[in-house]
Amino acid sequence: MSVDPNLLTPFKKTPAGESSLREISADAYYVINEVVVKRLGHLPIYKGDFHLLPPKVQRFVAEKAELMRPRGIYICDGTEHESEEIVDKLVERGMLSPLKAYHNNYICRTDPKDVARVESKTWMVTNDKYDTVCRTAEGVEPLMGHWMSPNDLSTELDSRFPGCMAGRIMYVIPFSMGPVGGPLSKIGVQLTDSNYVVLSMRIMTRVTHEVFDVLGNSDFTRCIHSVGLPRPVKQRVINHWPCNPDRVLIAHRPPEREIWSFGSGYGGNSLLGKKCFALRIASNIAKDEGWMAEHMLIMGVTRPCGQEHFIAAAFPSACGKTNLAMLEPTLPGWKVRCVGDDIAWMKFSKEDGRLYAINPEAGFFGVAPGTSKKTNPMAVATFQANSIFTNVAETADGEYYWEGLEDEVKDKSYHPNSRFAAPARQCPIIHPKWEDPQGVPIDAIIFGGRRPAGVPLVFETNSWLHGIYTGACLKSETTAAAEHKGKSVMHDPMAMRPFMGYNFGKYLQHWIDLEQPGRIMPKIYHVNWFRKSAEGKFLWPGYGENIRVIDWIIKRLDGVEGIGKETAIGTVPTPESLNLDGLDGVKLDELMSVPKEYWAEDAVEVKNFLTTQVGEDLPAPIRNEMEQQEKRINDM
Template identity: 65%
Template sequence: MSRELDVEPEIKYTEVHEIIVPHLGHIPIAKGDFHALPTKAKKFIAFYADYLKPRGIFICDGSNEEATEIIHKLEERGTLEQLEKYENCYVCRTDPADVARVESKTWICTKEKHKTVPRCHGDAKGGLGQWISPEDCQKELQSRFPGCMAGRMMYVIPFSMGPVGSPLSKIGIEITDSNYVLLCMRVMTRVTSKIWEVLGDGDFVKCIHSMGCPRPWRKKVVNHWPCNPERIFIAHFPEERKVKSFGSGYGGNSLLGKKCFALRIANAIARDEGWMAEHMLIMGITKPGGKEHYIAAAFPSACGKTNLAMLESTLPGWKVRCVGDDIAWMRFNEKGELRAINPEAGFFGVAPGTNWKTNPNAMASFQKNSIFTNVAKTDDGSYYWEGLEDEVEDKNIGITTWLGKRWKIGEEGKAAHPNARFCSPAAQCPIIHPKWEDPEGVPIDAILFGGRRPEGVPLVFESYGWNHGVLVGAACKSEATAAAEFHGKKIMHDPMAMRPFMGYNFGEYLDHWLQFGRQSGLKLPKIFHVNWFRTGADGHFLWPGFGDNIRVLDWVCKRVEDKDVAVESAIGYLPTKGSIDLSGIEDKVKWDELFSLPKDYWKSDIEETKAFLDREVGDDLPKEICEEIKKMQERINKM
């Protein structure tokens, strides 16, 4: 019996092959040659054609001609509107009820609960992954998916996460009834008919998505954006390498190659195969006349990953190049080097706050061939969002907000949603690294963790070793962001910046990291923590950030090269005074305040971290982490 039947038990797999495939004659193939596909792909498509009951099947090839056809349809429907000032750029407005990742409705389904969530203690909130039993999951899915594509086209999207054919890449097939998803997936992943050749009769990650609006749909459709927000349900099956998403058309909920596959499912695959799937940017930095170093960095969503990945240095002569801005797949090679690839092919970045001053390279990346979601549009055919005020010449120009209302700069309210996005090809980034699609990946020298920490946490510090570095990552906290459904300025735990993206038991995940430290012959990267967001007594940021972050990366590179520019502290190695180049910004930086370690703050912080890990990870917390916590407490008590 197929594992597929854990969720759809009413059809036997043999019947799929013997009955449903011949019946495809009754479901028109709108595009593509179904019978030329690999056998496993045909069975997968046939199964869901019978189960979801679409009016037709559209097998995608990722071509420009295909995209043009879909764009014209969406323009006629009113879903997309052209931005006339740019080449092949469009704006899309979603239903206001469908604007962000919905973590509360995102589940991991495994037969054993503790394959997904740790053995928690006391009042654990279970924030490190949500488990659902196969039986309960089946009930939820059975009440949603049967016949949910009636009257709609079923798009079949073959895609590769990572360069097509790379030993570090993985293949997926997404089935969806959203042509917006098709357009974004062809930007964010590698969609091409070559996938079928590479796949052959091998395995692939199964991705099933529906907006949950079969026709005739009796509810009002807002902004030409069909969705079913009251019924959103996103289920991951790591043991089966499968994702099923219902009700939402927004980004991470529907572009299943992104967080669902590239993190939650890949996270479990990486554990099984001995590598790492992480919520990290990858960048190469070269100082004048020096060697290039590669850095991976993990920050929660909307905490500056894209800005750092595309950093425009304020120090002359530095070269910064972007490999990826959001996700890293990393594997140790036979030489013991940690090699990383960016599994994605595009950027799905937060638009508000992005401008020619804060991130000129991101701006340059989406000047053509891009899709903007929930941004505003000016009357002369340009995009607009908060942060672009100083870059609009005509301050009285008419603007249509993301809610379709007329608005002008200076009026109350916001023009764009705080989580408005740009979706653009990575190849268009002016500083994209020449090796960004190297099938062997790039060698990682340092790993950074960080978040929005307004008090107590210094600009940068280095861990005392690999195990301590894993604790530093596990202890990450940050203010909540607009990327998910949370509101306010609450400081939340976000260990390894993976809290919303864990695909299996977090205690086992920490142990997976630690086991690399137990192996001999591996060239382990140094691990650091950075905090661009510390504020002073006046409430202003103590560090200028953006392009000046190169100064911190300069210090990181010095440490990678084992230069003696650090001093021991209770929390790790801190920069020696003067070891960070402050030329030109001396009057903006209060060094002592920026690197101060208030004892009471850190004593409270490590106690709170210990309580969090005890509560949320419980019996699955590795002993090495407990030992590192104890060492840190002892150091803090001696401050």
């Protein structure tokens, strides 16, 4: 049997930055498999059977093993025995410590230089720069996306990845974003030399050998991760946390469905199923296939009458997204159930024209500071067992501690960039359909951010197009999740600024194109729980009281008349339409006001932002919405 010799060349020499992931025929596979096995040489397989992997996964693993030179391969299967084995090793080494006050909870600490998200070192790699970033005004640095050329990426990868796993085990993690085999689900295979990543990916994604069974003719996203510290280590390792913070690189190759991550072992930098795959790569797939990959929670809200509505909401980090997804209503008879707290994959049904959403994740990776029994009791209940805490404090009694728990725990130390990872199935109010492969039907989309002044508690946008424009104008105070310091208000369009996978102008056009005959478009709203008085106090109590805003939104969905007042920016509640029973001291007039001077200044600033940041890539319909709103504001 003969085989094209070019198929074998990647095994002779494959630069790290060069893709050699050609599909191979069944006839050619036997010959190539022999080459694969030979190239692996005496590399031990610590767990699993390499020969049982699908051919394209074998090829992927073999190529990268040859490149990164691990001391062995460990093929993960997602079993409890696997988890126990890894946990025991990490406890023995000192990376993990059990939190003795809970069942199967563990704590670890990173090197302080290794933070959960490093936007300045996160890149999208395309041949055409403007597939990634917009045509900004001259001298203006793009805020939405960082572009790197394929040639530059090759240079960067070749300076990092050869031999980077020396002395370490390479873990092969098969994972599904969404229920395995579901119509909206996608498959990934991550290679990593971090045990912490294996444990975290087991929580955050569906790690199972069944993933390989459903690959079939479909492709998978290739995720390559290394902490970037080969053995023998010639530098001090802080907190038993291997990393290489000076050489961090997180690079995405959307056309190849490939992610390369080096130097960091923490958060979205290393759990490549999260933002890297679920948003940056998935948004590219969604554009190509006609669906949506968004930074949104999904919640089911049931009224006292028993009718349920599903809502998706996009907030920047630390704006209460998880709190809303797990809201405990203060109004009698209402019930909220969580489908997801961070990411929504959504597609319009050909059968009924509605937008259906799934939560592609299997866990919650939450910001710890501010999470308490007061702010989010459901999240606290979720992570009482089988969870991993990173960079939180530990009390003498073996409890976790962070800012916001002062009334519950006496110790007073914490880390602002601390996280918890907990299985979603443990959430007391997880929705029965949270793993329904068909998804749940979305009736409304909400945008929101931390806006201390000028922005009303809630308003409904005028149309799908106006809703897109409102989302494009989203702003919020910055948080500890990113590198930005202080509390300046920053643009965060669609809450996707750090996670954009392609040109933002084309992203807006994709949203526009989704509105088609026969489709039932969700109504779009904007909320602001964080408006303050002149004295600097919050005007709205928030938390469980936010159900009162959801109540108004659902009334609007039902077409209840006389509950809305039109303004230049959209429809706000009339004074009597918001249920304030049992609430005292709410200054509704101030909370709902749309001050002309504020919005006139905002219109100028937004126009400058969209003109300089999106430029000629701004779709004409969005430019028209901008001009119409500016005129309405000037006519106030």
